Amino acid sequence: MSALLTRPLALSQGDPAGIGPDIALTAWVNRRKTGLPPFLFIGDPNVLEARARVLNLEVVLREAAPSEACGIFAEALPVLPIAIGVDVEPGKPHVATAKATIGAIEKAVDLSLRGDTLAVVTNPIAKSVLYEAGFGFPGHTEFLADLAARATGKTVTPVMMLAGPKLRAIPVTIHIPLKDVPGALTAELLEETCRIAAHDLKVRFGITRPRLAVSGLNPHAGESGAMGREEVDIIEPAIQRLRAEGIDAIGPLPADTMFHDDARKRYDVAICMYHDQALIPAKALGFDDSVNVTLGLPFIRTSPDHGTAFGIAGKGIASDASLVAALKLAAELARTAGSAN
Structure with a gap:
């Protein structure tokens, strides 16, 4: 090399x-x-x-x-x-x-x-x-x-991504207390994060059509609003706008079922709502060989x-x-x- x-x-x-x-x-x-x-x-x-x-x-x-x-x-x-x-x-x-x-x-x-x-x-x-x-x-x-x-x-706009041989994961909100995440999470921030991720995965990682899997914020992705409104009011509309732009984004997905072996085959990067939601699975799946990459x-x-x-x-x-x-x-x-x- x-x-x-x-x-x-x-x-x-x-x-x-x-x-x-x-x-x-x-x-x-x-x-x-x-x-x-x-x-x-x-x-x-x-x-x-x-x-x-x-x-x-x-x-x-x-x-x-x-x-x-x-x-x-x-x-x-x-x-x-x-x-x-x-x-x-x-x-x-x-x-x-x-x-x-x-x-x-x-x-x-x-x-x-x-x-x-x-x-x-x-x-x-x-x-x-x-x-x-x-x-x-x-x-x-x-x-x-x-x-x-x-x-x-x-x-x-910097976008933090953990990239390993088994998983790429991005937290939309980064170094803030967990209690502040719902207030900081906006459709605009989520959309910009996804756009930057899609662009850099294509230009720098050479992935022709990046597939983005977007998590929910709440348990079970909010259960259609029963466990929180963020999925209904923020995340779902943002994903619809991204798809209209031609970005291959799916979700919101329950975070507890996004990271098993079969699930990871369906996407190129996991877009998560907060720091630990992204970094815990990323480090669990590749602590010694994962890399912190700043996109954008x-x-x-x-x-x-x-x-x-x-x-x-x-x-x-x-x-x-x-x-x-x-x-x-x-x-x-x-x-x-x-x-x-």
Whole structure:
């Protein structure tokens, strides 16, 4: 796979006290075995050097520009340095690292928007650490959308999707309390989410006619209004309008029967009404090899589907499987999108 790419992927460091450095190093060490596409690590090389010593990994680091990364990836891990300025201890996050963590994301987005890198791949962040430093976004997804909007001058609606070998799932509402979901769920939001999903599945995933299965919000999809009106008043009319536009959407379907083996054969993506309704089945069916993909952006973005895992950082037991899957999927989406242009 790597031989087919002339530009690298941009990999942001994530929270340096978490497992981001661990899995980036391990992924590079195993690059030949996994057929890993070349990436440019954006972050502090001192953190990588220190973590490699802790993990007893032999890694050659080399400072590199994006144009140099593919050429040296086979022999050295290319790094675009962003200094943190403080010592980082595995498993002990500190607010002093937040500026560099945010800066790495911003740089990765900038490089990809300029075409210097093929896609953005983000290592996990600790939102509580960033909030302490004044970070004003619920998470990665919303921050990336803001960066894209500022760079392009256009409104950007980000759509979060968990993509695994057995299931693709999208939550319509994302990082909000469960009690706020009914108020946040609108026909306009559902329709826009489905339109973006259908577009990106076609353009970036190469699915000619994406099939969308839309869940209900309430148990048993509301039982025709007996257990809630959201299905009748919001979801059903939205699906009818989408179908009139030519989008292959069905529902609202009871969420408790959407995810078994036979049901999943009937659709390409599950559109769910809230965060856990989508992420619980997605992670249950593919925790180690599912990938977080943000649709609706003017660049490709993927990420591992796990968090910072501070408790195991620096212990040599963190799996790089989801990061490897995220890097491979980013390269695949870039290749598909490129061939469609």
